Amino acid sequence: SFASLGDKYDVSGNDLLQWWESDGTTDLALLHLESFGNPRAFSRTARRVTRRMPVLTVDAGRTDAGRRAAASHTAAAATRTMTRGALFTQAGITATHSCGELLEAAALMHSQPLPAGPRVAIVTNAGGAGVLAADACAEAGLALPAPTPELVDDLLAVLPEGAAVGNPVDATAAVNEEQLTACVDRIMRYGGIDAVLVALVPTAVAMATGDDLVRALTRAGKRPKPVIAVRLEQGLPVQLLPTEGGGTLPAYAEPQAAARALAHAAHRAAWLARPAGTLPDLDGIDTARAQAVVDAYLDAHPDGGWPAPRVCAELLDCYGIPQLPWAWAETEDDAVLAADRLRGADGRVVMKVHWPGLLHKSAQHAVHLDLRGDQQVRAAYRDLETRFGGLLTGVVLQPLAARGTELFAGVVQDEVFGPLVLFGLGGTATEVLADHAARLAPLTDHDVHDLITAPRCAPLLFGAHGGGPVDLAGLERLLLRLSRMASDLPQLAEADFNPVLATPGGVTVLDARVRLLPRGPQDPYLRRLR
The missing domain is CATH 3.30.470.20 (ATP-grasp fold, B domain)
Structure with missing residues (x-):
């Protein structure tokens, strides 16, 4: 189903989530939300819905010019991006930064099982494509574990001579359909890998032999772990290729897009694995x-x-x-008495100035540290009184804190x-x-x-x-x-x-x-x- 709500005068995003949850048909929801009428109700609904189906959104309107005018440390840190990010993270919503990234992640979640973790194996017929895919996976926060000696021997037994088995696995341009299928199948059976990314480029060898390496991936049907393809010559950013048995396989034109989609899927799997x-x-x-x-x-x-x-x-x-512990003082003598009460084993105290609306004491040089003895306390109070006499309403004294x-x-x-x-x-x-x-x-x-x-x-x-x-x-x-x-x-x-x-x-x-x-x-x- 598709809905464009416009200004949402009579139907809200929450209404749609609840409809999709109960319609018995929808298995993946994509949202583009520019505003929230009731974020707390949205969060409550989304937490429930995302347990049943993936909910993906574009995090639109991420800029926050008002941050420049924020007063306190807290207000300065609380950007719109951070607030929306907290909402999406706690509700289990997959937040993307563009419509393209939204479709990339949706293609994978719609067509493949979720990975059990972030561990990815890369298989390629060209070393350069493997390097690009490895960089993209690392930048997306995915792990590229080295194969065990047993897996290395297993893969070398089915790959052409000259293949380099690491992660990535360089199957060389000489690999054919049967060899690529056998390679992916053996990696699938290995427990230390959660997903397989196959990066392919057109080669003269494949053209001469008539091998279709993409067919090696689509004819296998449904697999227990996600398999995705990267075809550098592909015109569209992402395609769903039909597979035997009525399924689909996502194919991406860029390894970065494939890695982003895998990372989103791994994050969703981790969120689902954790109890509420x-x-x-x-x-x-x-x-x-x-x-x-x-x-x-x-x-x-x-x-x-x-x-x-x-x-x-x-x-x-x-x-x-x-x-x-702290004490309040409004005169020099009160400050000395308070310091005497608060001194710890090392005898040192801290004095901080106060007036209504003072937010950044350090920026105003309104703090004295390491004060020892009555004379230093008196000198510090006089300094603050001299510099901030028209503002100062009192000082706070505390023992010097430990490291x-x-x-x-x-x-x-x-x-x-x-x-x-x-x-x-x-x-x-x-x-x-x-x-x-x-x-x-x-x-x-x-x-x-x-x-x-x-x-x-x-x-x-x-x-x-x-x-x-x-x-x-x-x-x-x-x-x-x-x-x-x-x-x-x-x-x-x-x-x-x-x-x-x-x-x-x-x-x-x-x-x-x-x-x-x-x-x-x-x-x-x-x-x-x-």
């Missing part, structure tokens, strides 16, 4: 007190804003989010998609490095695991470079509690935890800011067409 996530139970949550804190702040500030550290700390305490991995966690409340939880590398360079991942709240146990493992910095958390793993369970708990806070409080426009210090012994928020706006709760599943 659950929302973990969290203890120590006081939603009523948190809502009272929010209401009290908005009663005093009807337009909303960035609350003072005391309000931020109380909200985090309502959700059991661990924080580094560890600085991370970033935050929430931004999207008007359409709802709360988006972000996580990644923190510190002063968080926006420059842009090493973040995102998932829509509420987070399941699977979502929080994906969130932690997705950023490029993830190996640091698991003990790369011999540092030992950080407290991963504590990190998961922090993100789950942050997700719960965002889901409970619609007035929470942004939350920005940077840095979050992760060590083998625990996870602690060193600096937290939240922004509250006067908003009422909305039914996340209320039907909206546009």
Whole structure:
């Protein structure tokens, strides 16, 4: 079936998904969505439908000029691409970047079984085509395992003299139909390969002998693992070639297209193999007190804003989010007394300036580190008072934190998609490095695991470079509690935890800011067409 909805005044994308789910005929859905009337209802429906059939879409409208005007680290990181990507990933939707890529992936998923994993064997009749295919597979995130000695001997026994058996397998221009069929069949029986990509080019030898190497692939009928062809001379980007038994074989004109399609299929197989996530139970949550804190702040500030550290700390305490001890001081003498109480074993403290709306303390040089003794504390306070006297409302003092991995966690409340939880590398360079991942709240146990493992910095958390793993369970708990806070409080426009210090012994928020706006709760599943 085909439907063009136009402006979706009376029929939504959610309606179509539910229709295709129940019509008894549709086995693959392709969507081009420029907008979402109700993304949360779409996500709920898509999570159910994608368990039964592939749902593919073009991720259109990926630019976000508004990012340049974002205020906090969290808002700057939460691009439209990241938000939509979180929706598609959590719902099991295959998101592509063009209509061509959409059709490439659809051709494979419609005609071939899903691969059990990302391991691909490449077979070619020309070395150059094999190199192109290998590069494309590696760039798509697929694996090219070397064949075992037993498989090497097995393939050499059926291939022509001069064949090179590795990965790719160069069957040479002398290979004929029977030899190519035998080669692919033997690879199919090997348990260490999940899919076979056959890259073919026209050769004078095949023309002279009358061999049709494509026929060697199509006459085999249905196979237990996906087999796809790359024909560099093919005019169309992708074709479905009829096979014996009434099936089809996808053939691509470019190895990059074939590799992309295989990668999408492998991702879908991995998503299906994983059971549906659950929302973990969290203890120590006081939603009523948190809502009272929010209401009290908005009663005093009807337009909303960035609350003072005391309000931020109380909200985090309502959700059991661990924080580094801190104290508030509005005078030089108060700062000295607070420093005396907070000094750790090494006697050092940190002083941070505060005023309403201050977001990037480091950029303002509004932080003093490694303060020892009363004299240094007094000197630091006087410096901040001199430079920010017209703005300063007080300072926050904390003990100097131990060494560890600085991370970033935050929430931004999207008007359409709802709360988006972000996580990644923190510190002063968080926006420059842009090493973040995102998932829509509420987070399941699977979502929080994906969130932690997705950023490029993830190996640091698991003990790369011999540092030992950080407290991963504590990190998961922090993100789950942050997700719960965002889901409970619609007035929470942004939350920005940077840095979050992760060590083998625990996870602690060193600096937290939240922004509250006067908003009422909305039914996340209320039907909206546009």
